[in-house]
Amino acid sequence: MSRRSAGFVNTWAEAQRQYQRQIEAExxxxxxxxxxxxDYQRRAAQGHREYRQAEARRRTAELDARVAVLQGLLAEGCRAAAFRAASLLRAVDVPPSDPGRLAWPVQMPDPRQYQAHGGWTANRRAQAEAEARARFEYDLHAAQAAEAQRQQQLAAFQRxxxxxxxxxxxDVRRHNAGIDEVTAGVRRGEPDCVVEYFSAAxxxxxAWPEGFPRQVAAAFDASARQLVLDWELxxxxxxxDAKSVRYVPSQDEDKETARSVTQRRALYREVLAQSVLLVLHQVFAADEHHVLDSVALNGFVDAPDPATGRQSHLFLATxxxxxxxxxxxxxxxxxxxxCLTTALRGQLTPRPDQLASVRPSRRPQDAGDQVVTHGGGVEEPDLYGMDPIAFESLVADLLRAMGMEAVTTQRSNDGGVDVDALDPTPIRGGKIVVQVKRYRNTVPPTAVRDLYGTVQDVGANKGVLVTTSGFGPGSHTFARGKPLELIAGGELVDLLHRHGLRGRLGESGRPVPAQRTAPAGPGTPAGPVPVPDDYNVLGMTWSGTVALDVCALVCRGDRVLSEDHFVFFNNPRSPDGSVRAVPAAAPDKAAIRVAFDALPADADRFVLVAAVDPEVNPDADLSGFTEACIRLLDPASTELGRLEVSDGRSGETALVLGSFRRRPGGDWDFVLGGRGYPGGLEQLVQDYGIEVE
Incomplete structure (x- = not known):
């Protein structure tokens, strides 16, 4: 029987690993x-040929450096410091209390500044003195009230x-107590603690180069004092696969010299052997309490089995x-x-490039019923299925891991705030209000607008909206230029992993847009169409009387997915119904309906274009196309934002208005176009891969 690791050390060790990943990213x-x-210096100082030759030499040097790292893996790894539990102990690092302006008392008015002036008679002088005394008392009472309020705010801040x-x-005491408890358990030879400690080590x-895997499964045989490991190679x-790069001037291109199969196999086999020896070295070096007499180690790769085609653990060394x-x-x-095969009498596959496996001598599940695995990713909690309160706590944990102070709010009377955060960073820091939305569908722009209202109401420096789904163009348009940050599901998962926390989005780890199947109607094939609330209408308006056709292309890069994904007057909808030409409502002159979440998964651009209608205005060009904009509308025709586009130019009859581009997290950003074509719509669509007869 096996269990997943939930121990203190693995959590802290992974946080340490995530910190290392941040260093590697930097x-x-x-x-x-x-x-x-x-690149800049070489281009400025050298001609094209010299630059390309230098680049080829640099790429060759990089290949040589990568090979040198692999060849020196064991020697370099042995120089790394041994793991010690004491390195995980934390000291209390209390940030100084900085109340800012609250630390300065309110200055009380000076009576000398309130002397009576003027008055030739006794009555007038008395009146002037009374007025001066009244002004002083009024200002004094106001200052005293302000000081009392400051003291209250200061006391609240200090509390x-x-x-x-x-x-x-x-938290530090609990952390250190957990470390001490695990360390004491290792000294006593308790299997739970032993496997936690060494898998964390x-x-x-x-010691491992960037990109090397770290998945480990471990068990401890207390009677034999043996640690049994499965380690991913x-x-x-x-x-x-390239040995060198050279520049060929006659062809103006780089040519790679391939590394021979024999050389590549030999180097890979050497890397596997070094990796196994390095794991053994790290385990024995970390054994400061001498609880191990031996280690049984099996090195595997996670790859399709050549015999069955199924993803499997293929053991290449033991x-x-x-x-x-x-x-x-x-x-x-x-x-x-x-050393591995002779001195230690181990086994190493002779054909690692062909995934020829060896038989492990002993597996963790053979050593007992306490098997801990770490780094495999299957224990990631599904954010979609998480309890709402737990989800808010996870977001608060993330903010704290990023160096902020964060607490979740009460379930009622929170004013639309789920997490209160304080960024202590000078200048750019301050109070942050956070809302979390555990959604599957796109977050509506109204939620972003509500967050902005909350930021203004509470006087926060920034508002952050975190969701498991994504945001539409209307939300991004509204947030642009405002103290708002939108974190979509994919970005949230990436942030969690980078800061030592866990989370995934469904089985695939990616947001899945909700869809339904509509019945077939006349001229409308059945198929998945977006949920009605998940589409936008892009209304096009412009000045001038020129008649235009507004069209859309669903693209991957600068190529349309197919001719059927070009939506225009002769093809009013895309095959899946995610894009449709619809009648425009004033003040718009043309309109396109698009469900961004329902666009094909391989599409990363949605391009809007306009062209002169040659049947209505055969002699016109786009010089009269001015003051144009795209209005973003929701299904209820509420305007969510406006996107300005370029004016047309004389002599051009077709224009790329702009494109919506898919971000890594699944959201879409608008990129302004402006390229014009004198040859009309035919010339434009040819640039996107559509053949025009």
């Missing part, structure tokens, strides 16, 4: 910036700060290593393959 960003800088500090201290290791693609024999090895100097 390093990738810096490398990209350096590459762009080199809240004290509560946050105490909560942080309690492997998963959080900094990298695939063949870790070895570059070894059972005794501590006494392993600690005598000089790993920095050994030949990894020979």
């Amino acid at each position: 390093q990738r960003r810096q490398r990209e910036e350096q590459r762009l800088a080199r 809240e700060h004290g509560q946050r500090v105490e909560a942080q201290r309690a 492997l998963y959080s290791s900094t 990298p695939g063949l693609d870790v070895v570059p 070894v059972m290593a005794q501590r006494s024999a392993f600690t005598d090895l000089q790993l920095e100097q050994v030949d990894a393959s020979s």
Whole structure:
């Protein structure tokens, strides 16, 4: 019987691993910036040929560097610091209390500034003195009231700060107590604690190159003092299939020299052997309490089985290593393959590129009923099925992991706020109000508008709307330029993973738009069509009397998916009904209805174009096409926003108005067009891959 890991150490170790991933991402960003800088300098200083030759040399150097990393994997890994439980202990890092302007007392009025002036008679002087005294008393009472209010606000701030500090201290105490409990369990040889400790040591290791897998399953045989591991190995693609790159001036292109199959197989086999030895090294190095006498290790790749085609664990290496024999090895100097197969009497597949497997000597499930797995991803909670309160708590946990102070609000009288957050970052930080929507359908723009109203009502610096689904163009248009941030489902999952938390969206991990099947009618084939509330109407209006045809293309990149995905006067709807030409209502002169969530999965652009109608205005061009805009409407014809488009130009008869482009999280952003065509609609659609006879 197996169980999933829910122990303290694995959670903290994964957080440590996520922190390492952030460092790796920053390093990738810096490398990209350096590459762009080199690119600019080389283009400025060299001619095209010299630049291309230098780029080819650079790419070759990168390939050589990747190979060098693989060849030195074991030696470099052995130099990494050994895992220790003490490294997971946390100190109480209490942020200083900074009440800002509340720390400064209200300045009281100075009586000397309220002297009576003027008055030639005793009565007039008395009147002037009374007026000055009244002004002073009025200002004094106002200042005293302001000071009393400041003191109340300061006391409330200090109470809240004290509560946050105490909560942080309690969290640190629980954390450290958990570490101490696991460490004590390891000393006693308790299987639960032993497998938690060593699987965490492997998963959080900094010795592995970027991109190497870290999935591990572990069990502990207390009677034999043996740790049994299944560890995921990298695939063949870790070895570059190109050996070098050279520039061919005559063809003005780069040519890659392929690495031979023999060389690639040999290097990959060496990487597998080094990986197995490095896992053994890390386990024994982390065993500061000497609870292990031996380790049984099986290295696998997660790939389709060549015999069945099913995704399987294919074991490419296995070894059972005794501590006494392993600690005598000089790993920095050994030949990894020979060490594994000869010195340790292990097995290593002779044909790893063909996924020829070996038989594991002992599996974790053979060692007992306490098997812990880590890093495989199947324990991700489904955000769609999560309890609403738990979902709000998860979002609050995410904000805290990002360095903010966050608490969930009460279920009633929350003023439309689900999570209160405070970003302590100077200048750009401040109070943040967060709303969470555990939706499957697109969040309506009204929710974004309501959030903006809440931000203004409570005086927050920013409003954040987090959802498991996505946002339509109307929402993004309204949020543009305002202190609002929209986090769609895909972005939420990515943020959770980057900050050591877990979550997925359904079985596939991606948002699934709701659809229904409409009955077939005359001229309308049956098929999936969007839920009525999930579409927008794009109303087109412009000045001038020129007659125009407004059309739409459903594209992948700059190519229409098919001729049937070109919606115009002779084809008023796309095959799935997600795009339709509909009658325009004033003030619009043309209209297109689109259900963004129902667009084909392989479509990433929705392009709007306009062309002069040659039958109505055969001699016209687009010089009279001015003051044009696209109105975003909901199904009730409520205007959600406006998108300005470019004016037409003389001599042109067709124009790309703009395109909606799918973001990684599933949302759509509008990109302004402007390219014109003198050859009309025929010339325009040819650029998108439609053949015109």
